[in-house]
Amino acid sequence: MLDERKRLVLRAIVDSYIETAEPVGSRTIARRHDLGVSPATIRNEMADLEEIGYLEQPHVSAGRIPSDKGYRFYVDALMEPRPIPDEDVEKVERQLLDPQLTPERALQAAAKLLSLLTESVSLVVAPSTDQLVFKHVQLVCLEPSSILVTLVLHPMIVKTRLIRTQKEYSPEAVGEISDALNRKLKGITYRQLGATVLNEIISEFGEIGRALVELVLQSLVEEKEEQIYATGASSILSQPEFRDVQRAAALFEALEKKDVLLSVLGSAAKSSGVKVIIGQENTYAPMQACSIVTCTYYVGGDVVGALGVLGPTRMDYAKMVAAVDLVAQTVSMLLSRQHR
Amino acid sequence: MLDERKRLVLRAIVDSYIETAEPVGSRTIARRHDLGVSPATIRNEMADLEEIGYLEQPHVSAGRIPSDKGYRFYVDALMEPRPIPDEDVEKVERQLLDPQLTPERALQAAAKLLSLLTESVSLVVAPSTDQLVFKHVQLVCLEPSSILVTLVLHPMIVKTRLIRTQKEYSPEAVGEISDALNRKLKGITYRQLGATVLNEIISEFGEIGRALVELVLQSLVEEKEEQIYATGASSILSQPEFRDVQRAAALFEALEKKDVLLSVLGSAAKSSGVKVIIGQENTYAPMQACSIVTCTYYVGGDVVGALGVLGPTRMDYAKMVAAVDLVAQTVSMLLSRQHR
DNA sequence: TTTAGCACTCATTAAGAGAGAGTGCTAACA
DNA sequence: TGTTAGCACTCTCTCTTAATGAGTGCTAAA
Numbered sequence: 001m002l003d004e005r006k007r008l009v010l011r012a013i014v015d016s017y018i019e020t021a022e023p024v025g026s027r028t029i030a031r032r033h034d035l036g037v038s039p040a041t042i043r044n045e046m047a048d049l050e051e052i053g054y055l056e057q058p059h060v061s062a063g064r065i066p067s068d069k070g071y072r073f074y075v076d077a078l079m080e081p082r083p084i085p086d087e088d089v090e091k092v093e094r095q096l097l098d099p100q101l102t103p104e105r106a107l108q109a110a111a112k113l114l115s116l117l118t119e120s121v122s123l124v125v126a127p128s129t130d131q132l133v134f135k136h137v138q139l140v141c142l143e144p145s146s147i148l149v150t151l152v153l154h155p156m157i158v159k160t161r162l163i164r165t166q167k168e169y170s171p172e173a174v175g176e177i178s179d180a181l182n183r184k185l186k187g188i189t190y191r192q193l194g195a196t197v198l199n200e201i202i203s204e205f206g207e208i209g210r211a212l213v214e215l216v217l218q219s220l221v222e223e224k225e226e227q228i229y230a231t232g233a234s235s236i237l238s239q240p241e242f243r244d245v246q247r248a249a250a251l252f253e254a255l256e257k258k259d260v261l262l263s264v265l266g267s268a269a270k271s272s273g274v275k276v277i278i279g280q281e282n283t284y285a286p287m288q289a290c291s292i293v294t295c296t297y298y299v300g301g302d303v304v305g306a307l308g309v310l311g312p313t314r315m316d317y318a319k320m321v322a323a324v325d326l327v328a329q330t331v332s333m334l335l336s337r338q339h340r
Numbered sequence: 341m342l343d344e345r346k347r348l349v350l351r352a353i354v355d356s357y358i359e360t361a362e363p364v365g366s367r368t369i370a371r372r373h374d375l376g377v378s379p380a381t382i383r384n385e386m387a388d389l390e391e392i393g394y395l396e397q398p399h400v401s402a403g404r405i406p407s408d409k410g411y412r413f414y415v416d417a418l419m420e421p422r423p424i425p426d427e428d429v430e431k432v433e434r435q436l437l438d439p440q441l442t443p444e445r446a447l448q449a450a451a452k453l454l455s456l457l458t459e460s461v462s463l464v465v466a467p468s469t470d471q472l473v474f475k476h477v478q479l480v481c482l483e484p485s486s487i488l489v490t491l492v493l494h495p496m497i498v499k500t501r502l503i504r505t506q507k508e509y510s511p512e513a514v515g516e517i518s519d520a521l522n523r524k525l526k527g528i529t530y531r532q533l534g535a536t537v538l539n540e541i542i543s544e545f546g547e548i549g550r551a552l553v554e555l556v557l558q559s560l561v562e563e564k565e566e567q568i569y570a571t572g573a574s575s576i577l578s579q580p581e582f583r584d585v586q587r588a589a590a591l592f593e594a595l596e597k598k599d600v601l602l603s604v605l606g607s608a609a610k611s612s613g614v615k616v617i618i619g620q621e622n623t624y625a626p627m628q629a630c631s632i633v634t635c636t637y638y639v640g641g642d643v644v645g646a647l648g649v650l651g652p653t654r655m656d657y658a659k660m661v662a663a664v665d666l667v668a669q670t671v672s673m674l675l676s677r678q679h680r
Numbered sequence: 681t682t683t684a685g686c687a688c689t690c691a692t693t694a695a696g697a698g699a700g701a702g703t704g705c706t707a708a709c710a
Numbered sequence: 711t712g713t714t715a716g717c718a719c720t721c722t723c724t725c726t727t728a729a730t731g732a733g734t735g736c737t738a739a740a
Contacts, residue, residue: 043735135482
């Protein structure tokens with residue numbers, strides 16, 4: 001599809017542009033990479049590459065910069081895998097493979113590490129409760145009208161909530177309801193907790209318990225909301241593409257919209273392995289100057305969430321892919337071990 | 341201390357600068373505020389105000405801008421209180437006074453509202469567990485080596501943690517230890533959980549329980565860490581003082597350091613009522629171009645946390661103070677109601 | 681097919697000229 | 711004595727102009 005020399009030229013341009021953020025000219029390439037040809041020849045190749053849409057020219061007397069399509073080809077076919085340095089791998093493992101870490105903290109630590117490793121914004125979606133299975137439900141009566149609901153979900157998630165009730169309940173009554181709910185819910189997945197199941201459960205309880213059960217189930221549904229963290233926003237400001245504050249502001253605004261982030265990372269959650277979304281491939285306009293590298297993480301074989309990084313399209317893809325992969329694998333390992 | 345006209349002039353300058361972000365000249369004031377004197381007279385007053393250190397001149401042919409000291413005087417003596425518009429008050433109350441809200445969500449909502457109201461960064465410290473009192477401790481054995489620890493603290497805080505143990509425990513043993521711990525800890529404050537009390541408790545348990553109790557207590561101590569949210573960072577980028585990306589980057593970096601934020605808000609937690617920290621009054625250098633307005637919130641009379649906003653020194657102090665006060669009072673009301 | 685040479689384009693930078701805003705000072709005025 | 715008008719002065723900001731230099735595309739020769 002692309003002859004060998006064109007590939008070399010394209011790679012050289014992308015590599016150079018990633019490093020310097022400056023449009024790269026034929027002369028630079030001839031000097032820096034020893035292709036054994038003159039700048040004029042390279043110019044011809046560059047003209048061809050621009051023709052196919054892999055390169056762009058900001059203006060006529062500037063060098064070339066890669067287009068989104070060019071980056072795509074680079075990522076798919078040209079990029080040299082570059083493993084994370086041993087010391088960084090060690091650091092990640094040291095900080096992440098602590099079995100006493102709670103999942104939330106582990107994910108926060110993962111976000112921090114990822115942001116540190118890549119010097120860009122890291123995104124982490126906490127396990128989507130949707131697919132999780134109820135393992136243990138418990139109501140405890142703290143005071144007559146104050147009930148503590150604790151919920152344990154299959155891979156490693158615990159949720160708690162304090163509920164105030166209208167009526168007063170005796171500890172015994174609450175205990176009974178607790179046991180009954182436990183029997184009902186055990187093994188069911190969160191997703192299955194639709195209106196029908198809900199009503200079915202509610203209808204099985206007598207007059208006394210019904211109000212309480214309703215309250216509990218309602219609060220469970222509310223807890224369903226997905227969590228997402230974005231860390232390291234400051235690091236991205238040092239990138240030259242955000243010298244213009246307007247752009248930065250637009251991006252930051254987007255970063256505060258959880259639903260946007262979720263839909264972006266959500267799309268990644270389907271495929272397995274590291275996924276790269278480049279510039280305009282992202283349907284959300286304010287992020288079209290950015291690329292996103294994501295990977296799912298899992299607990300014992302089941303995908304439970306995704307994490308990734310976001311940076312300008314001119315990002316060091318090789319490094320990003322390696323870092324995201326490393327952290328995703330390490331998190332998966334930690335969670336799976338804890339879960340077993 | 342300052343004669344009436346000087347006060348009027350100073351106020352006019354601060355008001356105008358807050359609005360336009362442009363150095364304000366004598367002519368502008370004469371035109372916009374009807375002081376009944378000529379620009380020349382105002383110039384004389386301005387020269388005096390600069391002498392005392394209330395005003396500064398960016399360069400000789402520019403107007404004056406308020407110094408930190410000038411802002412301080414403005415906040416303490418000049419500013420006209422400006423209540424939040426009714427519709428906004430209503431909005432805050434509607435969103436915040438929902439008794440079903442968990443404290444965490446309430447605080448997150450508060451941060452969002454505050455950021456929306458003030459168009460700047462809002463900060464919220466979650467209740468510092470330090471002063472909280474143990475109300476209920478419970479261990480539940482999910483599997484022989486997997487124990488769920490639930491913790492209820494006096495005003496409204498619930499914490500949960502899943503612990504994996506080395507040894508295996510029977511449900512009965514765990515239940516016993518749970519009850520014993522509950523007796524021991526009930527009524528104690530988190531702060532009192534020092535090494536001595538810890539050891540005292542540990543030593544009371546037999547060989548069997550000791551390892552488990554140790555694990556539980558250790559995890560409790562870890563949970564002590566304070567939480568802090570910073571929301572709305574994007575809004576601050578539209579302020580003209582952050583046209584320079586460098587400054588913005590420095591500030592954002594500071595915003596990601598929890599300890600810095602905590603120490604800033606922590607200092608506010610002592611005094612009651614709304615507190616304003618202006619520019620250089622803040623000891624942390626990267627924030628000296630910013631002012632911070634904070635207020636504590638409380639549960640039934642006890643201060644449990646603080647919230648506030650952060651923006652350029654050229655912020656609309658009257659609006660900020662009103663907004664912070666409103667949100668703090670509303671949060672306090674919600675939490676206190678829930679707690680009663 | 682490759683390369684050297686060359687004319688051409690266009691961003692970027694520096695210098696210079698006005699324009700405009702605002703001041704401080706002086707002197708007149710109430 | 712406090713206030714005001716007038717004026718010279720300073721300094722930023724903007725616009726223009728010119729020079730520089732990087733990089734290209736084209737042509738013709740190797």
